[in-house]
Amino acid sequence: MKDNDNNSGIVQQQLLDFYKSNEAAICADDTPKVRVLRNNALQRFQDFGFPNAKMENWRNSKIINALHGNFRMPALDEKHSEAKPFSCELCDMDTEIIMLVNGVFSGETSLKKYDNGMVIGSTRTAMKARPDLFDRYFGTTMPAETNGFYDVNTALWHDGYFVYVPKNVAAERPVQVIKLIDNESNPFVQTRNLIILEDNASLQLIDCDDSFNQQSSLINAFTEIVIGDNASLDKYKLQNINDNTSLLNSNSIRQFGNSRFRSNTISFNGGMIRNNIHVALDAEGAEAQVYGLYLMDKHQHIDNYLKVNHKVPNCTSFEKFKGILDDEASAVFNGHVYVAPGAQKTNAQQNNSNIILTPKAKIDAKPFLEIYADDVKCAHGTSTGQLDQEAMFYMQQRGISKANARMLLMYAFAAEISNHIAIPAMQERIDDMIKRRLRGELSSCDNCVLRCSHPKEYHFEIDENKL
Amino acid sequence: MDTAPQNNIINEVTNKEYEYGFVTDIETDFVPKGLNEDIVRLISRKKEEPEWLLDFRLKAFRHWLTLKQPNWGHLHLPQIDYQDIIYYAAPKKRSEKQSLDEVDPELLATFDKLGISLDEQKRLSGVAVDAVMDSTSVKTTFQDTLSKHGIIFMSFSEAVKNHPDLVRKHLGTVVPYTDNFFAALNSAVFSDGSFCYIPKGVRCPLELSTYFRINAANTGQFERTLIVAEEGAYVSYMEGCTAPQRDENQLHAAIVEIIAETDAEVKYSTVQNWYPGDKNGKGGVYNLVTKRGLCRGDRSKISWTQVETGSAITWKYPGCILKGDHSVGEFYSVAVTNNYQEADTGTKMIHLGKNTRSTIISKGISSGHSQNSYRGLVRVAPNAINARNYSQCDSLLLGDQCGAHTWPYVQCGNESSILEHEATTSKISEDQLFYCQQRGIPTEKAIGLIVNGYAKDVLNKLPMEFAVEAQKLLSITLEGSVG
């Protein structure tokens, strides 16, 4: 513990030094508001540094171990050749694509404007091009409980992706963000994203984290999301990165009246992943559905932290996270539903279930309910166990091999989450990926699979109707 | 909907007097206020303790100095001034207490008033009582009956004198003084408590019971209970407590240690009714307690049942370390908070042995401006294969000014175990209330009825002697406090 603390101190100093020597470049395009937020965050980061494993929200999270002190701060003007072959698992879908390499927008037009008023592109360019719009939303979702990762991101961010859907506009095609890490050595990347849906707007967004190679890196991404009255956002997060990458993926969502937020975070691979999701239900009638699936093996570690804040009456939240842990993988689920005084008629449901496949895999679940209003419907549950032995036997008795029976059950378990994906083509792909992942065929460290656009035939077909 | 009549009921109920708030006027022997090594030595000297026990106390005290008062509970526990507390107060005795005739009649009257008769003739059923007032045990009943079975049931101080080896062997083995801040404090200054030893193969024929009473002002109560059940033994143990009504807060930091050897079973029941403070949150007992049982032997079983209605602040997590293979731990709890009471209570189930099982049923009921938290840890060690846990933690909210919280920690370290946790939060439905009213049952009574029904699963686990008392207590604490 002590060592880590010391190391995180070294990293803290490294980051502060980096800021000092690059301040001009980092802040070059800042609006006055962004500048103030940077300074405040920097001050907090200087004072408090990174969180440590003794803090309740970070207990048993291994992401802190990723702060080992040998990071390279990527040069701000780093350019990447796009010639490198990369085949995305979801590449031939009908989507608007934004590509980020090492957290920096990559492509020719850094801000794309559509006839309907929608804007997508680079966060930094958006700040320059639309300062008024940018300032109206940037920094408005930050959760009260900040931490070193958020602070350092707010202080040092350089780029990321920006999506703006104006009032009454329904985005025609899903926006797909492909984030690649391509580096020779150990970068520490601060990505800052901003998604704005004005009143009555709607959008589907796919956000994938992938890696090119086996180099280690630490990504600290922070996404702010504002969802206006009656607006609707479906956000799908796909994580399939190499085992040497540590990923801190934070989302802060602010929802207005009768808005809907549906999020599905699917983690296939990653050395250490920490997902933070803060949902603030700020006006009546808002609904949040937060789903997650993690399929971890080897020494992989995943930590999902969710905080849903019911600030006002008549809001609804559903959280369901499921995981399968193989080998020596470990997972933390940290859910926290907060119902403020007066937030009557709240309906909040929280659930986390896990299947552990080996004697060495581990799960640590903390589903918290904190409730200050009486006329509410709140429930949570967590379960940890193994595959249903009776179901296994039942299937075997019907002639299904043990291996296939096992696969069927695991798939059924996972499909409960992927079923919530509302883009049919994507759901199909994800289901396919789940099957391959469960068979051990989908692996970020296996270049062959990742770059192969023709997935192998598999031996079993799953007919969901039979489950 | 109109809630005015119900608010009136709340007022009525919150004005209800704490039944046990009286003070006994009795000559008391105090040590000086404050805490230092000299005080620890003085307490030990007063109790004529052997050297090893003084050593234990001093080690604990020195360790305590290095610790900070914990603040992680969902509580507003103020920084207590530990130098402003009297650590030892005992009713002055005329002689060694032996027969009932020699016990101060004023003390007997006190316990009679609390409904705890110390006269064996007067007791209806088989319950042996150890009555503890402030720092010392007043009287232990039915000792003769028990000794016939080889059962030792006496005050802790007597046990130190009469059975030093037994006490020394087990003291601090389940809750070491290093366990936490309050455990260290207790280990340094504990005054009395009960000791109970059930020899191999003996089923204790009586319910054993300790009744704790804080009487003196500015005094902390630091009792210590140690229960040892040898191979195949069985005992059911009950603990009750009350305190006078005072404006200042009083500190209660107790330790209970239970050891169950192979095939032994211990049932520990508590009805905690320390003074909860007044309706504005003034005064009341800080109940900061460490209770733990060790299922040391295979197939041993420890079961905790608690009804928590008193105290301004409750901080306790009676737990089980399931070390023996096939051992079983149970925790059944009803915690009621009203006015400005705060409770952060639950359990720890540590699965170490193979095929161990634990069950947790917790019912929290909050009303007034109170805060009520369930906090529980279920940990399954990698070697604890085939462990099973089932937890159900429900909260009932009466009124919109209170809080109900659930903080479960579930840690599973192997693939063969199954752990389940469920929790719901609800209020008494208008439909249920109206249904009762339509049958002529007034609102207050209806709430008592519904709450008792809600807590039924837990109340059923209490020994008969306690169950009736507990049901009454629940209704009194909550009558009509719905919003």
Place this chain on the structure above:
Amino acid sequence: MLLNIKNLHVSIGGKEILKGLNLGVNEGEIHAIMGPNGTGKSTLAAAITGREGYEITEGEIWYKGKNIVGMSPDDRANEGIFLSFQYPVEIPGVSIQNFMRTAINAKREYNGQAPIPTVDFLKMMKEKQAMVEITEKLQNRFVNVGFSGGEKKKNEIFQMAMLEPSLAILDETDSGLDIDALRIVANGVNHLHRPDNAFVVITHYQRLLDYIVPDFVHVMYDGRIVKSGGKNLALELEEKGYEWIKESNL
């Protein structure tokens, strides 16, 4: 007159449901209230029993010579008004025995009587259970928890027998009952019917009235009683349907 409702207007959440209802019930009578869904039959039951949220904006409910508007539901119950609920609520953990004892003692307390001796109470439980053909086991079950539809309704009639009301309102007691349960429920009611008490039977169908023969039949429509008559009115309704009433009221 036992019950006399004069020009009763009742609103729920600002929406007027009963719009000037009049009804008189004498001791010894059985009244049936029929009418299509959503005409305010259950609202009438709720208003008589004093359910919260049912705002009486106008009119009076006279019962045993007192205007009971504003009286608490439990006081009304203890004055002898009993409602057999359409959907009896579940109360987990509360045994029927405990529930009934609490209710009976509340009534005795209301009337200045001492609590019922345990022996008498148990005897009474046994007798009344037999009347509605309830098996012995029911008493230790929790109020309505896990009961079938028929069991719930039988349990309501059982409670009615225990509490011996002066005015019993049966709200759709026949809904969801098979023919055997219906017979048992009706037998119970007929058994309890005396010259000094009265029944108001709310029902959608004529079926129940084959077993419980009413002295008067009232048809409700749009918050009012639009037609009253003898038991033959029910048969006429059965034959012609409610459309007939609706049309004649347009």
